[in-house]
Amino acid sequence: MTEIFINDVTVRDGNQSLLATRMEMADILALVGKLDKVGFHALEVWGGATFDAAYRFLHTDAWDNLRAIKKACPNTKLSMLLRGQNLVGYRHYDNDTLERFIKLAIHNGMNIIRCFDALNDPENVKNAFKFIKKHGGEVQAAIAYTLSPVHNNDYYADLVKKYIALGADSICIKDMAGILTPQNAFELISSLRKITDLPLDLHTHATANTSSLVMEQALAAGVDIVDGCISPFSGGTAHLAEETILEIAKLTHRSCNLNLSALSEAYDLANKLADKYIKRGDYRTRALIPNPKILTYQVPGGMLTNLISQLEQQNAVQRLEEVLQEVPRVRKDLGYPPLVTPLSQMVGTQAVLNVLLGERYKMAPKEIKDYCQGFYGQAPAPLNQEVKEKILKGVKREVPVPVDDLPSAYPAAEAELTAELGRPVSEEEVVSYIVFPQQVLSYLKSRNQTEVAVAGQETKKNEAGTTETFNLYLPEGGDCA
Secondary structure (H helix, E strand, C coil): CEECEEEECHHHHHHHHHHCCCCCHHHHHHHHHHHCCCCCCEEEEEECHHHHHHHHCCCCCHHHHHHHHHHHCCCCEEEEEECHHHCCCCCCCCHHHHHHHHHHHHHCCCCEEEECCCCCCHHHCHHHHHHHHHCCCEEEEEEECCCECCECHHHHHHHHHHHHHCCCCEEEEEECCCCCCHHHHHHHHHHHHCCCCCCEEEEECCCCCCHHHHHHHHHHHCCCEEEEECHHHCCCCCCCEHHHHHHHHHHCCEECCCCHHHHHHHHHHHHHHHHHHHHHCCCCHHHHCCCCCHHHHCCCHHHHHHHHHHHHHCCCHHHHHHHHHHHHHHHHHCCCCCCCCCHHHHHHHHHHHHHHCCCCCCCCCHHHHHHHCCCCCCCCCCCCHHHHHHHCCCCCCCCCCCHHHCCCCHHHHHHHHHHHHCCCCCHHHHHHHHHCHHHHHHHHHHHHHHHHHHHHHHHHHHHCCCCCCCCCCCCCCCCCC
């Protein structure tokens, strides 16, 4: 009986898919502390939208969060999601910034870096692979799974061969929209098994309500690792429940050696946390309703949640179906990019604009304009030239600089941030500032003000004669919960 391993993705992708990445750090630390005792292959805890959300919504430091999670998880490998040359942002960054980010992530406790490119362009991941291996991390090369006239199993087999040549340690089939069918799960995994002995990891979402059948066929075909969520944060736009995966393993004569008592304890805590976020309104019922039409729209769970949020802000949630119908049309116009970050957000936003403005491509975000000029890499298929010209009308055309020729942004960013804060800045702060300048600067200025206020309060206490000391600054690597 061959063993199957499980990656728990509850606090990263489950959180992103069901809660729009609003789970608070105190809850994440409590939950990963329980999950650490279960015996998972790895816990996906960082990267992706969690980095942005830390500064933008949760007002926490992403690096402090990583160190705290590492301290709470002494027994299990940590995994993160990295968008290749895009890091955790929405454009290409220079190699100096890329290497610094990867070095810092591994130094602060990251073990496995799942690396992908939104266009499946090997040129956009080759440097990330190199830096991950240089600094002692494991490269999990992820193929962004989609279907189109140019995407089929032969395409993915060829892509995997390229990723193996670039040094991949394992391969992930990243089915971010949950569109992998049971039959093709078996056929794709079987075809990849013929060309590599590297561990194969299946990542799929439950959006279409077919993930149980997909998982059964994947296990039967010999997949090594699968991704799941603790059941209170599973289903809908998230992932299959780990408790269900255990039952499927029995059906396919695969063993799975988890600590069931620890899994039950994690469930009890997750169940209470789910109630909290349901009452608060962050855990949306709509995200849990199966949507088999996703097999046509190919919209990932996190993207669907974001679309709902965007439409709610415009008092237009009743137009969701129109937007979902527009998504595949936009995707076709743009050369069939896989709907994965950042392309999922870009295509989704364009679809929303097309519907709400009543005219297709009347307005286009800057990112779409950059995409049409090649700033995100090679599109899988030719773009609709008429649409491209409409999007770029009045735009000063530019030729993208090859990623290996991009100058380092670090020296200028360090000088800017130092001037803004009026103090020396750390490498982590500078790298974060390069990726998300507005959000990180706002957070750091707010933290500076808080530290000054607290320091002033402590000075007054000491002047009053108290002998109690107060540690204002945690050392790097300390408990920052």
